Amino acid sequence: MNTTENNTSTAQVHYFLVPSTMSSPMEHQEEIISTTTVQAATNEGFDYSKLIDQFGSEPVQQDLIERFEKLTGKKAHPFLKRGIFFSHRDLHKLLDHYENGKMFYLYTGRGPSSDSMHLGHLVPFMFTKYLQDAFQVPLVIQLTDDEKHLMQELDFQQVRNMMIENVKDIIACGFDMRKTFIFSNFDYMGYLYKTVVQIEKCVTTSQVKGVFGFNDSDNIGKMSFPAIQAAPSFYTSFPHIFSVQQDAFQNLESTMKENNGKNMDSIMCLIPCAIDQDPYFRLTRDVAPKLGFPKPVLVHGKFLPSLQGAKTKMASSDKNSAIFLTDSNAVIASKVAGSFSGGGASKELHEKFGANLKVDVPFKLLEFFLEDDQQLEQVREEYSKGIMLTSQIKKLAFEVVSKLVKEHQERRARITEEELKEFMSVRKLDF
Numbered sequence: 001m002n003t004t005e006n007n008t009s010t011a012q013v014h015y016f017l018v019p020s021t022m023s024s025p026m027e028h029q030e031e032i033i034s035t036t037t038v039q040a041a042t043n044e045g046f047d048y049s050k051l052i053d054q055f056g057s058e059p060v061q062q063d064l065i066e067r068f069e070k071l072t073g074k075k076a077h078p079f080l081k082r083g084i085f086f087s088h089r090d091l092h093k094l095l096d097h098y099e100n101g102k103m104f105y106l107y108t109g110r111g112p113s114s115d116s117m118h119l120g121h122l123v124p125f126m127f128t129k130y131l132q133d134a135f136q137v138p139l140v141i142q143l144t145d146d147e148k149h150l151m152q153e154l155d156f157q158q159v160r161n162m163m164i165e166n167v168k169d170i171i172a173c174g175f176d177m178r179k180t181f182i183f184s185n186f187d188y189m190g191y192l193y194k195t196v197v198q199i200e201k202c203v204t205t206s207q208v209k210g211v212f213g214f215n216d217s218d219n220i221g222k223m224s225f226p227a228i229q230a231a232p233s234f235y236t237s238f239p240h241i242f243s244v245q246q247d248a249f250q251n252l253e254s255t256m257k258e259n260n261g262k263n264m265d266s267i268m269c270l271i272p273c274a275i276d277q278d279p280y281f282r283l284t285r286d287v288a289p290k291l292g293f294p295k296p297v298l299v300h301g302k303f304l305p306s307l308q309g310a311k312t313k314m315a316s317s318d319k320n321s322a323i324f325l326t327d328s329n330a331v332i333a334s335k336v337a338g339s340f341s342g343g344g345a346s347k348e349l350h351e352k353f354g355a356n357l358k359v360d361v362p363f364k365l366l367e368f369f370l371e372d373d374q375q376l377e378q379v380r381e382e383y384s385k386g387i388m389l390t391s392q393i394k395k396l397a398f399e400v401v402s403k404l405v406k407e408h409q410e411r412r413a414r415i416t417e418e419e420l421k422e423f424m425s426v427r428k429l430d431f
């Protein structure tokens, strides 16, 4: 057991969980990561190893990557090898479980707050696709239309439209339809509700206020929402997938008593997401043993930075910060050309001192999306020495990103209404 984990009961308020109402970007020199605000101290972005200490998670290390390769017989995803998925909670335990022939499923999600997803959103979904292909396991994807209605005051019809558009972006990532269930909270709540209520019963208002920074003027929907994002971490939320019996909840209560609240050795859940979602799942992990469930396992991704610099993440709330999956080639070209550069102020200075890769956004785009490891290393070497020019790296970043977006758009255009319905229908999965 990881004794250093900052759970919600022992560490309720963290400086990195400052609520948006308290965090004017101009006032803070420190790092803030909450579910509403992401801000690093400098344009170099976050000190992710410091975050691991503060969050009490564990680093993804070489031995873990080798275990992935050994167990799946597949090469590790570049996101693992390049440290983009950099932190985890209990991944070794999950791999032990898998190695012993036991069952796990994947769970991830999206809060539909814009018509189109952006490149940053793509990161956890690309990684989730790799995990599904590698382990051949079922996947559930939650669309939190309720969250966006409660938190951002978008009306029902707006969030519904955005949700459908976002589902198309998600399907275009290439998930296996036979193993994937995508659901809108508004549509699926009847099935989720029993699990949600079990969770709500275990979490106090002061815990939620401490973790998410809500105050007494916030609507009560915000207060209970964390239980709704937590629920899919437990298999009882999906009776049609995991054949949960009618009396599962009665059994849960008696199992809880028998086990004295200890983890049941049952179906485990692995959640890939960027680190901003961790507060939800720290809370979930606190609750799990009280309900007799295994704690959900987490693997955390780094943020794809804003085009204006790595001090903030690429976010749909700031249109200029992001390359959207609906952007045209011309728009992508102009966004990449205008993105924050770590190159020298003049050609002479650049050739003399090289580029600062720590702040260079085009280079970060390549770190995330250039598939060829060798080419990436060559760019790293030549650009940092000033041999490669800023215009050249921007051109390469444009080529890589525009190819990725174009292919995504082509797959998206081929999705039929029937496929969309099938992905979202309550049904058995094939695994």
Ligand code: TYM
Binding pocket: 107, 108, 109, 110, 111, 112, 119, 120, 121, 122, 123, 124, 142, 143, 144, 147, 229, 271, 272, 273, 274, 275, 276, 277, 301, 302, 303, 304, 305, 313, 314, 315
């Ligand atoms: P949302 O819609 O804000 O983000 C969807 C997913 O994308 C990640 N993400 C990023 N990753 C890399 N770089 C970025 N710039 C970037 N911006 C966002 C998020 O961490 C997330 O993984 N409440 C959630 C929806 C949700 C969910 C989940 C997410 C429900 N259940 C389970 C992950 C796992 C939300 O609004 O995500």
